[in-house]
Amino acid sequence: xxxxxxxxxxxxxxxxxxxxxxxxxxxxxxxxxxxxxxxxxxxxxxxxxxxxxxxxxxxxxxxxxxxxxxxxxxxxxxxxxxxxxxxxxxxxxxxxxxxxxxxxxxxxxxxxxxxxxxxxxxxxxxxxxxxxxxxxxxxxxxxxxxxxxxxxxxxxxxxxxxxxxxxxxxxxxxxxxxxxxxxxxxxxxxxxxxxxxxxxx
Amino acid sequence: xxxxxxxxxxxxxxxxxxxxxxxxxxxxxxxxxxxxxxxxxxxxxxxxxxxxxxxxxxxxxxxxxxxxxxxxxxxxxxxxxxxxxxxxxxxxxxxxxxxxxxxxxxxxxxxxxxxxxxxxxxxxxxxxxxxxxxxxxxxxxxxxxxxxxxxxxxxxxxxxxxxxxxxxxxxxxxxxxxxxxxxxxxxxxxxxxxxxxxxxx
Numbered sequence: 565x566x567x568x569x570x571x572x573x574x575x576x577x578x579x580x581x582x583x584x585x586x587x588x589x590x591x592x593x594x595x596x597x598x599x600x601x602x603x604x605x606x607x608x609x610x611x612x613x614x615x616x617x618x619x620x621x622x623x624x625x626x627x628x629x630x631x632x633x634x635x636x637x638x639x640x641x642x643x644x645x646x647x648x649x650x651x652x653x654x655x656x657x658x659x660x661x662x663x664x665x666x667x668x669x670x671x672x673x674x675x676x677x678x679x680x681x682x683x684x685x686x687x688x689x690x691x692x693x694x695x696x697x698x699x700x701x702x703x704x705x706x707x708x709x710x711x712x713x714x715x716x717x718x719x720x721x722x723x724x725x726x727x728x729x730x731x732x733x734x735x736x737x738x739x740x741x742x743x744x745x746x747x748x749x750x751x752x753x754x755x756x757x758x759x760x761x762x763x764x765x
Numbered sequence: 766x767x768x769x770x771x772x773x774x775x776x777x778x779x780x781x782x783x784x785x786x787x788x789x790x791x792x793x794x795x796x797x798x799x800x801x802x803x804x805x806x807x808x809x810x811x812x813x814x815x816x817x818x819x820x821x822x823x824x825x826x827x828x829x830x831x832x833x834x835x836x837x838x839x840x841x842x843x844x845x846x847x848x849x850x851x852x853x854x855x856x857x858x859x860x861x862x863x864x865x866x867x868x869x870x871x872x873x874x875x876x877x878x879x880x881x882x883x884x885x886x887x888x889x890x891x892x893x894x895x896x897x898x899x900x901x902x903x904x905x906x907x908x909x910x911x912x913x914x915x916x917x918x919x920x921x922x923x924x925x926x927x928x929x930x931x932x933x934x935x936x937x938x939x940x941x942x943x944x945x946x947x948x949x950x951x952x953x954x955x956x957x958x959x960x961x962x963x964x965x966x
Binding site (some may be wrong): 571572574575594595596598601602603607608609611612613615616617618619620621622623625639640641642643644645646666667668692702711724732737740741742743744745746748749750751755757758760761763 | 772774775776778795796797799801803805807809810811813814815816817818819820821822823824826840841843844845848867868888893913925938941942943944945946947948949950951952953956957958959961962963
């Protein structure tokens with residue numbers, strides 16, 4: 565379709581690209597659990613975490629999920645993954661919503677949720693732990709950051725952890741292996757489109 | 766935990782925040798299908814798409830997936846979602862890999878994959894269509910961008926579409942409702958960590 569590019573040249577470029585990738589893959593030999601942080605104001609932080617849950621389940625791995633935000637509505641991902649084999653699912657303050665506006669209660673709920681997280685972080689049979697919206701609980705200081713970092717560091721060496729939410733603390737990003745800043749370029753909500761099932765909920 | 770912030774002031778701030786959110790939610794009344802583009806060099810573009818697939822399935826919706834990149838290995842998400850009810854799954858050039866480095870063949874494969882995508886984009890029973898790595902096929906000019914945009918515009922009004930991949934074309938971002946630029950802050954691969962099951966594969 566692109567004119568002026570001969571098939572031979574195309575083959576050459578692709579070959580070169582393949583060699584570079586193969587060499588980079590050859591150098592990356594370290595197999596260990598990684599900490600992945602998805603932060604930023606854009607869409608996709610939690611969805612990317614749940615996509616990784618699906619991926620791990622596809623490999624027959626055990627997965628743990630702790631959601632640190634409980635909204636008014638049950639979400640699609642909760643409905644979906646709760647019925648999957650291989651998933652331990654916990655939502656902070658089950659049955660409770662952030663509507664109470666009571667700091668003491670919020671802190672208690674976050675701490676109880678962290679206890680669930682800690683159990684997962686000590687379980688060698690769990691390959692992937694998703695700590696959804698943990699960054700929010702840290703930002704609001706419901707949880708003690710050094711304790712969280714210590715528990716992460718003490719997990720089984722092959723266990724992967726995904727942490728999502730806006731405003732990831734600097735210290736957490738420093739101990740993470742992979743950090744993605746998901747930036748909002750535009751969002752349908754701003755054009756007056758309602759949050760919809762399967763997209764936001 | 767944060768001192769010097771009284772409970773009353775905390776309650777007030779949370780109340781104000783809630784009012785702002787409620788008012789914004791009240792204004793966003795438009796219910797329609799949206800086009801979401803996940804682009805950038807960071808991790809999470811495809812995972813976020815697959816997370817949305819899970820979310821939609823959790824609401825009992827029908828979902829279609831077309832993957833425009835076929836790697837050497839079957840991926841966890843493919844293994845997982847192929848066995849889910851409610852999912853139509855197609856991988857470009859099934860059984861074929863990009864290793865052939867034959868532009869004509871790549872183009873044919875991409876066009877055949879687009880035919881599958883078009884079928885989904887004409888099916889009212891499908892609530893969400895994930896066009897994984899479509900941006901790559903567009904960037905390499907395997908597909909005609911105006912045709913793609915036309916097919917997107919002609920889809921059922923309530924259908925959502927998620928398009929992933931680096932280097933989304935400007936014209937595509939312009940017709941999209943939501944665009945997220947997933948920026949790599951750091952990546953474990955660069956520190957020598959191998960791509961691992963459940964994380965990258």
